[in-house]
Amino acid sequence: MSKFKKYGLIAISVAIVIAILSGREIFTAFMGWRALDGLESRSAAVREGSLNESVSAPGFVEPVSKVDISAQISARVMALPLREGDVVHKGDLVVQLDDRNLKAVLASTTARRDGERARLEAERARIEGPKQSLENAKRNLERQRKLFETGDVARQALEDAMVKVQEIEAAVVGSQKNIGALESSLAASEAEIERVREEVSYATIRAPIDGTITRLNAEVGELVVVGTMNNAGTVIMTIANLARMRVRAQVAEADIAKVLEGQPAEIFINAFSGRTFHGVVEEVALQRTSSGQGSAASATQGSGTFKVDVSLDADGTRIFSGLAANVDIAIKEHRGILVPTQAIVERKRDDLPTALAESTVFQGVQRVVAIVFRDEDGVAVATPVRLGSSSLTETIVEMGLSAGQSVVVGPYKTLEQLKGGEKLRKETIVPAGAGKTAGKTSSVSVKVGA
Incomplete structure (x- = not known):
């Protein structure tokens, strides 16, 4: 290798090293300027409001009035004047047997x-x-x-x-x-x-109620039979009054004691994504739902369910029988100071400053405590809080905050770095409940159960 090439390679290597070192210095200086400007943060206003505690349960939609038309004699079907989906009135001929x-x-x-x-x-x-x-x-x-x-x-x-x-x-x-x-x-x-x-x-079967034929199981010429103790009879058709619907929900055993008749409920039907229906608890079963051979085991484990019927206000929408749904039954309303749940961070009590660790806001000898960081004129102030009921979005603070104060809600990396006293660089302030109608008290739900 010639001396010229050797010195050239050395010069290139030195240039690369200088460039890397210069870049680090520039980056460090930039970050130092950013640090002096404050940690990037988002804040939200603490407010007074209500938080609804609710029990969630899966279920399915069904008519309040539904009749299965079965044969009382064994005979062949001679005529079916109406078909599935047809509207019938009480007394109309629906089946003629031989x-x-x-x-x-x-x-x-x-x-x-x-x-x-x-x-x-x-x-x-x-x-x-x-x-x-x-x-x-x-x-x-x-x-x-x-x-x-x-x-x-x-x-x-x-x-x-x-x-x-x-x-x-x-x-x-x-x-x-x-x-x-x-x-x-x-x-x-x-x-x-x-x-x-x-x-x-x-042999002449007439509609016992007003409604719609939701299911037709037989055709002309088929033999229908009477049910016995060991063999189910033929269900020729099902007539349901689709004008009044309900959700039959299965509430977990651990939550059933909180559910009472007359409680309001929100209903979410899978087929109507993004839409919320409303209803009221009409009936709460007194008998635990049987789960077959595993009922004894599930009773011991407390994993059973109870049937709860919730009325469904369809608001003029035609809702089909059998649709999967979920209900959120409001069991209790809590009022107080609300803070975004994401603003609450947990710290080991021993890692906090003495004055903060000995705050009377903390109860007992908690080793891990909850705090929030208030945004006081662009400076993070560590504040002890005593928490009440909570949801995925908001939490009631029983002690430690007042309505109108501003708390840091993110980003997460900033919350992790904060200890108190840091300078904050505000990104935006999003008042809790923004987008809601002015003058109305907003509320959130605490969902219990699955």
Whole structure:
């Protein structure tokens, strides 16, 4: 390698080193100027307001009034005048089943009843003759007894009269028993006719409520069957009144004691993203929801749920049955001084200045305490706070702050560096609740549960 090339490489290397050192000096000087100008910060105003504590629970939308139309007789579907989605009114024909066999049975049973009624009338007419003969035989017996007592007739004549009475009496009793049997048979036939007539009426199914056919499970020609203890019957269709809807929510066991009838709720339906519906708790189940074989284990672990029905104000929107939803039930309202949750930082008590660590705002012997940094004329002031209820966005401060003060809310790297006394370079001040209607008290929610 020539001396010229060697010296050239050395010169280039020296230039690179000088450039790196110069860059560091320039960067250090720039950062020092930035530090002198203050740490970049964002602030928010402390305000007085309300914070709503709520219980969150998943659920699904369903009509308040819903009827499953099932078959009460086993027969084939002959007609379905309406289809799924059609509106029906109470009393409208919705299903016609095949009733020809039932009508034949009804005609046969009616004919048998009429025959038994005719036989009963004939038996009642026939018994009148033996009854009259019996009366005559009894009078003849009485005459024979008197003549026998005066010695005008022999004992044989008296005994013949007595036998005659007994024979006729036996015939009358037999006829009376036949009449009783025919009456019982006639009553059974009448009952059978009523039963068959009722079954014939089951073949014509009418809408029990006003509503909409939300599900149709059968078609013309299909056989529908009656349910038994072990086998479910055929549900031909479902009719629901979509004008009144509700959310059936499953509230966690740990939260159910806080939920009461009449509490307001916000409803979020997955199909209506970004829209909030409103409702009221209408019913709270007293029985824990069964979870099958695992119910005993889940009860021990406290992981069960309770059914809670929440009315749904659709505000004119058509909402379909079965949609997934979530409800936030407002269980309590807290009022006080609100600060953005992100402004609160935790510090080890031993790392704080003595005066700050011994503040009476802190309770007991907490080893980790909460503080905020107030923005006082561009200087960070470490301030101890006692916290109350909190949400993801705001927290109630029970002691340590006043409405109107400004607190540092970010950026995160600035909050991590702050110890108190640092100069702040304000980026922007965003009042809490900005964008809300002036003059109205704003509020946030504390969501409990999943």
